[in-house]
Amino acid sequence: MSERDHRVSRRQFLTYTLTGVGGFMAAGMLMPMARFALDPALKAGAETDMKYVCDVADLTEVPQKFQFTFEQVDVWYESEVTNEAYIYIRDDQVMALSPKCTHLGCTVAYGTNEEHPERFFCPCHFGMFDENGINIPGTPPQRPLDVYDVVVEDGKVYVGQINQRT
Numbered sequence: 491m492s493e494r495d496h497r498v499s500r501r502q503f504l505t506y507t508l509t510g511v512g513g514f515m516a517a518g519m520l521m522p523m524a525r526f527a528l529d530p531a532l533k534a535g536a537e538t539d540m541k542y543v544c545d546v547a548d549l550t551e552v553p554q555k556f557q558f559t560f561e562q563v564d565v566w567y568e569s570e571v572t573n574e575a576y577i578y579i580r581d582d583q584v585m586a587l588s589p590k591c592t593h594l595g596c597t598v599a600y601g602t603n604e605e606h607p608e609r610f611f612c613p614c615h616f617g618m619f620d621e622n623g624i625n626i627p628g629t630p631p632q633r634p635l636d637v638y639d640v641v642v643e644d645g646k647v648y649v650g651q652i653n654q655r656t
């Protein structure tokens with residue numbers, strides 16, 4: 491090959507240079523935008539964190555309602571959320587039930603129905619659940635109360651994700 495074949499014309503030189511500089515500048519602008527858009531969604535674990543609720547010493551075999559507050563990160567929006575759980579000891583295990591009725595979402599209460607003091611009672615449509623949170627046949631709810639994941643560590647009770655039972 492002769493030296494003439496390797497020569498780059500002025501037009502080619504400008505095309506290569508401008509393409510390179512333009513690409514570099516575009517990448518510099520797009521990378522921060524892409525990171526801003528994707529980073530919160532890619533952060534793992536925020537919704538699976540365990541939250542401290544109470545001490546094991548506070549618990550009995552009778553379900554008691556506890557409130558707990560935590561920071562919720564909803565992609566770009568952070569807020570403080572208060573949740574509730576009925577927590578008690580059953581067969582030497584700590585149980586944590588959601589108080590949200592599985593019929594239409596009203597809040598159930600334990601022991602408030604005089605005729606059935608050992609049940610969870612929903613005042614909206616008279617739904618009932620036994621003391622394990624199992625729906626009573628013949629009442630509107632068609633499935634048991636949801637359960638929280640529970641971890642007991644150093645005498646402290648932590649709850650996590652809510653799970654649906656069938």
Ligand code: FES
Binds near residue numbers: 617630
């Ligand atoms: S919402 Fe609870 S019985 Fe209907």
